[in-house]
Amino acid sequence: MNTACSEFENLLTVFDEIDQSERARVDAHVARCAACAALAQALSDVETALRAEYGDVCAPPALFGRLGRRLSRAPLREPSALPAILDMVGWSAVTFAGGMVVWFVAPPVSSFTGPILYATAGVLTLTALAITFWALRANED
Amino acid sequence: MEDLIRNRLDEGKTREAFDLLAACFQDRIYRLAVAIVGNRALAEDAAQEALLRIWKGLPGFRGDSSLSTWIYSIARNASLTALAASRSRAASSMEDPAVLAATEGHRSPGAPARAGFDVEAMVAQLRPQYRQVLRLYYMQERSYEEVARMLDLPMGTVKTLLHRAKLELAGHLMGTSVREV
Numbered sequence: 001m002n003t004a005c006s007e008f009e010n011l012l013t014v015f016d017e018i019d020q021s022e023r024a025r026v027d028a029h030v031a032r033c034a035a036c037a038a039l040a041q042a043l044s045d046v047e048t049a050l051r052a053e054y055g056d057v058c059a060p061p062a063l064f065g066r067l068g069r070r071l072s073r074a075p076l077r078e079p080s081a082l083p084a085i086l087d088m089v090g091w092s093a094v095t096f097a098g099g100m101v102v103w104f105v106a107p108p109v110s111s112f113t114g115p116i117l118y119a120t121a122g123v124l125t126l127t128a129l130a131i132t133f134w135a136l137r138a139n140e141d
Numbered sequence: 142m143e144d145l146i147r148n149r150l151d152e153g154k155t156r157e158a159f160d161l162l163a164a165c166f167q168d169r170i171y172r173l174a175v176a177i178v179g180n181r182a183l184a185e186d187a188a189q190e191a192l193l194r195i196w197k198g199l200p201g202f203r204g205d206s207s208l209s210t211w212i213y214s215i216a217r218n219a220s221l222t223a224l225a226a227s228r229s230r231a232a233s234s235m236e237d238p239a240v241l242a243a244t245e246g247h248r249s250p251g252a253p254a255r256a257g258f259d260v261e262a263m264v265a266q267l268r269p270q271y272r273q274v275l276r277l278y279y280m281q282e283r284s285y286e287e288v289a290r291m292l293d294l295p296m297g298t299v300k301t302l303l304h305r306a307k308l309e310l311a312g313h314l315m316g317t318s319v320r321e322v
Binding site: 009010013014038039042043045046047049050051052053054055057058059060063064066067070071 | 163167168170171172175185188189192193196258260261264275276279280303304307308310311312314315
């Protein structure tokens with residue numbers, strides 16, 4: 001194998017993927033170069049053997065059955081409630097901050113608006129709580 | 142299929158999600174294990190361990206990466222752990238060649254022969270990256286893209302490794318070194 005053949009050596013390893021004109025060029029070279037002809041034959045033998053050795057490897061049918069027994073001994077970790085609790089705290093803080101902004105921008109002008117603001121904040125907080133508990137229950141199912 | 146599995150997870154139906162996942166990915170997990178450890182019995186244990194880790198980790202899967210990327214990463218780690226454990230056992234058995242053959246898939250290659258040559262014995266002699274890429278490429282219907290995804294390698298690297306591995310095998314078959322790589 002001399003250095004002039006290195007281009008064909010590269011093409012021979014991907015012979016299945018090259019186009020017709022390149023194949024013709026490789027074939028013409030292989031026909032007059034004994035070293036490349038030997039390499040082409042060896043690569044072809046290797047290709048055939050590799051396809052036969054690895055072409056139909058699949059997971060054994062017993063794999064999942066044996067796994068099932070191990071799964072029954074490995075109960076799932078319940079997802080942590082922490083993200084839901086942090087969500088609740090976050091939304092409550094947002095609600096509170098919103099209420100404070102409204103309070104400072106438009107303070108209650110009468111004894112009637114104060115209770116409305118408190119009631120709105122309360123409803124929003126209860127909604128956040130309800131969403132949190134719903135999320136927690138959904139995780140448990 | 143990944144979307145369906147994610148939907149089941151979002152609905153909190155972890156067992157259903159896992160059953161779908163196992164049906165969809167168990168062949169690929171097993172093949173990845175075979176590619177890394179070389180020995181099919183050992184690969185079966187590694188694949189089982191990977192599926193068990195996936196089962197345990199599934200409720201906490203947040204979708205930061207794609208599901209297949211997460212699965213392949215677990216499968217690679219489980220296979221590498223199995224390979225390291227088998228090597229450790231082999232080392233503690235005074236490097237007994239019989240133990241090595243059983244755990245790593247190494248076989249005495251003998252003289253290369255045209256007819257009926259033992260290709261797995263030849264592959265087992267290659268460097269780890271070559272043999273992983275080579276085995277997986279032929280197991281995964283010769284898809285560069287899938288091999289790249291499963292081994293977390295750039296596609297160009299997969300092509301290069303495959304090219305060099307084939308040349309090395311051909312050189313071994315001819316009893317010569319085709320080219321220094």
